[in-house]
Amino acid sequence: MDGNGRWAKQRGLPRMEGHRRGVETVRTITFAARDLGVKRLTLYAFSVENWKRPQDEVGALMGLLEFYLKKELDTFVRDKVRFETIGQTQDMPASIRNLLEITVEKTKHFTEYTLVLALNYGSRTEMVDATKAYTQAVISGKEDLAQLSWPILSKYLYTQSSADPDLVIRTSGETRISNFLLMQAAYAEFIFTPVLWPDFTKANLAEAITEYTKRERRFGLTSEQLSPKAQ
Numbered sequence: 001m002d003g004n005g006r007w008a009k010q011r012g013l014p015r016m017e018g019h020r021r022g023v024e025t026v027r028t029i030t031f032a033a034r035d036l037g038v039k040r041l042t043l044y045a046f047s048v049e050n051w052k053r054p055q056d057e058v059g060a061l062m063g064l065l066e067f068y069l070k071k072e073l074d075t076f077v078r079d080k081v082r083f084e085t086i087g088q089t090q091d092m093p094a095s096i097r098n099l100l101e102i103t104v105e106k107t108k109h110f111t112e113y114t115l116v117l118a119l120n121y122g123s124r125t126e127m128v129d130a131t132k133a134y135t136q137a138v139i140s141g142k143e144d145l146a147q148l149s150w151p152i153l154s155k156y157l158y159t160q161s162s163a164d165p166d167l168v169i170r171t172s173g174e175t176r177i178s179n180f181l182l183m184q185a186a187y188a189e190f191i192f193t194p195v196l197w198p199d200f201t202k203a204n205l206a207e208a209i210t211e212y213t214k215r216e217r218r219f220g221l222t223s224e225q226l227s228p229k230a231q
């Protein structure tokens with residue numbers, strides 16, 4: 001969700017105004033994605049590196065997140081949105097941790113659509129955490145190192161057994177992955193759009209999904225293997 005700061009700067013507004021507008025886009029896109037048939041939407045809201053931003057911005061972002069969670073809980077329950085998080089949420093401020101736990105708990109029985117917030121998330125940190133948890137399981141005899149495979153190791157990631165992302169969209173013209181779902185996105189399609197996150201609309205999302213449907217996902221195979229009849 002990149003470009004909040006630039007959106008504000010272009011308008012001569014403080015950076016936080018961009019983040020506030022960014023939260024409006026979070027609301028719009030959460031429901032737009034579901035309308036468009038998406039089953040699981042993950043939003044990269046706060047990375048492990050984002051703590052290094054100026055302390056007043058970090059504090060204000062936490063405030064915004066708290067406000068958002070308080071406001072959205074009823075909406076998620078009413079509209080049957082399952083809410084999950086990935087990341088080291090145990091290190092988020094206590095007030096937010098509490099709200100996250102309540103929101104996850106109250107929405108965990110919904111199965112049709114899931115909104116995931118990546119909070120205090122970083123893919124490398126996730127890999128380290130997975131390695132520690134897996135190693136612990138080997139030591140305790142729950143896992144057998146000789147049997148290790150990707151399906152087994154991936155269960156130790158924050159995403160556990162959820163499906164890999166099909167499409168990753170980065171807004172604001174940046175063309176980096178920035179430590180986001182590196183393992184899970186191994187075969188994802190990527191779309192980089194110049195639109196700044198506060199300006200990102202349902203139409204932009206629909207356009208990205210249409211572009212995605214035109215791509216041929218080969219997963220290492222050849223086109224001929226995928227559709228032999230076309231030959």
Ligand code: FPP
Nearest residue numbers: 001002003004005006019022023045065068
């Ligand atoms: C990236 O834009 C945005 C962030 C690092 C923060 C995103 C967080 C929120 C919108 C608020 C909290 C989240 C939720 C889900 C309520 P940037 O600041 O890097 O923009 P720039 O690259 O233009 O400076």
